[in-house]
Amino acid sequence: MDTVSYTLSQITAELGGAWRGSDVSVSAVKPLADASAAHISFLANPKYKADVTESAAGAVIVSPQTADEFAGRNLIVAQDPYLYFAKVARLFSPLEKASGLIHPTAVVEESATVPAGCEIGAHAYIGADTVLGQGCRILAGAVIEHNCTLGNEVVIHPNAVICHGCTLGNRVEIHSGAVIGADGFGLAFAGDSWFKIPQTGAVTLGDDVEIGSNSNIDRGAMSDTVVGNGTKIDNQVQIGHNCKIGSHTVIAAKTGISGSVTVGSYCIIGGGVGTVGHIEIADKTTIGGGSNITHSIKESGQHIAGPYPMQTHKEWARNAVHIRRLSEINQRIKQLEKALEPKPADNQ
Template sequence: MKSAFYTLSQIVAELGGEWRGEDISIAAVQPLADATADHISFLANPKYKADVADSNAGAIIVSQKMADEFGGRNLIVVQDPYLYFARVARLFSPIQKAVAGVHPTAVIEPTASVPASCEIGAHVYIGGNTVLGEGCRILAGAVVEHDCVLGNEVVIHPNAVIYHGCKLGERVEIHGGSVIGADGFGLAFTGSSWFKIPQTGGVVLHDDVEIGANSMIDRGAMSDTVVGQGTKIDNQVQIGHNCQIGEHTVIAACAGISGSTKIGSYCIIGGAAMFVGHIEICDKTTIGGGTAVTHSIHEPGHYATCYPLQTHKEWARNAVHIRHLSEMNKRIKQLEKTLETIQSVEKNKE
């Protein structure tokens, strides 16, 4: 699939934009630094303008603003070079369609419904009453337990696990090793031990949700855990029971979201950000990597806190005072008070 060639005019015919220069044949997309004569590259950030001169790329995707600066080059001129680059890359690497068929080692329970258009890999297990849409790809070793519903063109990568009773919308993609629908962490203390609260809710992933590798989305305790349409979740993200994640939100790797937390739509959650449970984050909130989100956020904006980087020696010298900031504040207050007294005494003298 990657061996196809497209001329600039063919690319523009498919995706829009305007081409300039020579209508050369392109074999692949590459970054400016690596591109050669049959590659197309892109300039998204004007900061890297100088790299264009050094690039051997056969053609470059640029914005209208920048186009005139690169008169001698073959260009495709577009509004959003980064998005256009993504679309060109997709042209060269189209989404892989299901190769219809069930591998002889796959196990599909008799009450499951698997359309003939699906690709079911080696050692896959599909449980009873589970219903797959058209064109699903369930790859080697993946497990979809009983009573699940998968929309059309869902992709489950190797060794991922979908527990029973989960619902995945159209084109949902789950990467290797991820576990959808394991029990939430619900416990009641008996006075001497922990009694497990049955987790009887499910997980609902709406259309176009993508989940990275080794991520986990727990089933709800009584109602469902829900991820909204178009939300993209990276690797090793933990989403606790009964969380509600909005639409078109992105959550970077290693983030952890405690149970019953609601995150809005169009949020951007940085890697390793951690959320306590039972809070609400409004739409269009950006959370920086590594930030501990300890209370609800009602105002969209960019929230980001982390302990600043230092050498260990510097840190040791400074960190000791963090434990005494309250006293430090009192000492400053005392100084202010004393100075005020001195000044007023001076004034009285005058």
């Protein structure tokens, strides 16, 4: 859909780095294998150098360390070719700006504040006393309940829901089907039934937070659930009530963080991870996909493992049963060790 094109000199003028070869014009970013003369590609991992040689790309983004090996190619030389590629891709696909139109089918409650320049899509709903910042885009069918506060340039995708009283920072992006601020799961047992604990906190999302499609950030029980600046959360993630997620942390799809967990900043959490509640995960922790986190991680910078290795069904049928017998196996080894210990008699 994008038909803009840029020359290498225009790109480096915009994004830094240096260009070599001919100042060709390119109109899209493609992987090395798919690129043709109209495209710019990139070499993020020196392991794939050979792919550059074979690529038909009009130009390639490379690092200073590898640039000299590609004499004759049109290059952009940048310290971090992967990051540079991302920025070039953004150049070709600039963020869509708010249209400034409020669709006639949108409902904006009278006490809501919607600055001129915001875009409110078809059948979107903005509740009472909710305040939007400048340049927000609330797309078709999205619902923002009452008493919410949104920063500038927030994007709410179709059919996402922001429940009452939540606060979203600047440039927050909420994808379709995500729900911010549904009730946390708090129950007290009342002898023969469960009494629901009112969830009277809300959710606070910092600047530049992104929440994936069909993800949930539950509202706090007594104070807000908080996600720090720049944290990016993928699809179908569940963040329980009262969690405090730090800044610039990344959480991949299908992960569930139980209630009242504190996650540090600059963590990288893989997909399908689960945690128990009420624990702390230190800054810069890396957690492999599929891990189950059963207690706090107090030292920062650790790498926690992923799930057990896959097996064929045959291997599994042979081995899995022994997992339930590991304690017994350990006992049997102990007895063998004891039986083999040098006895006093042997020393005579």
